[in-house]
Amino acid sequence: LQKELLKYKQEARSLQGIKIPSPQDALQQRLIQQDASVLQLKQELLRANMDKEELHNQNVDLQRKVEERNRLLAEYKKELCQKDRHLQQQQTKLDEMLRQLSEASYQQVDLERELEHKEALLAHCMKREAEE
Numbered sequence: 001l002q003k004e005l006l007k008y009k010q011e012a013r014s015l016q017g018i019k020i021p022s023p024q025d026a027l028q029q030r031l032i033q034q035d036a037s038v039l040q041l042k043q044e045l046l047r048a049n050m051d052k053e054e055l056h057n058q059n060v061d062l063q064r065k066v067e068e069r070n071r072l073l074a075e076y077k078k079e080l081c082q083k084d085r086h087l088q089q090q091q092t093k094l095d096e097m098l099r100q101l102s103e104a105s106y107q108q109v110d111l112e113r114e115l116e117h118k119e120a121l122l123a124h125c126m127k128r129e130a131e132e
Helices: 002-016 023-131
Strands: none
């Protein structure tokens, strides 16, 4: 009966064109699926590692740019401090020159008054002498 049953099953399969998977076929199919899954996971891992490496490289590049900009900023600050110091010195010199100019102007006014006074005295003396 078992032989007959097997024979009829094979006949039915061949008539329907359907193959009933044997346990070995099922295992083989499962292994193929697992291999495909493993391959897909490896590809995803590779992509993730490549993305991670690219991000790391971008991070290193950005850090280098930040350091370069910080260096330039420090140089500009140093130059600015030097220029501020120079400007302060020039401002001090200008203030001193303005003070000296102001003093000279006052002295000039005083000398002009003194000259006018002496001219007036001289004119007065000359007038007196002429009268005498």
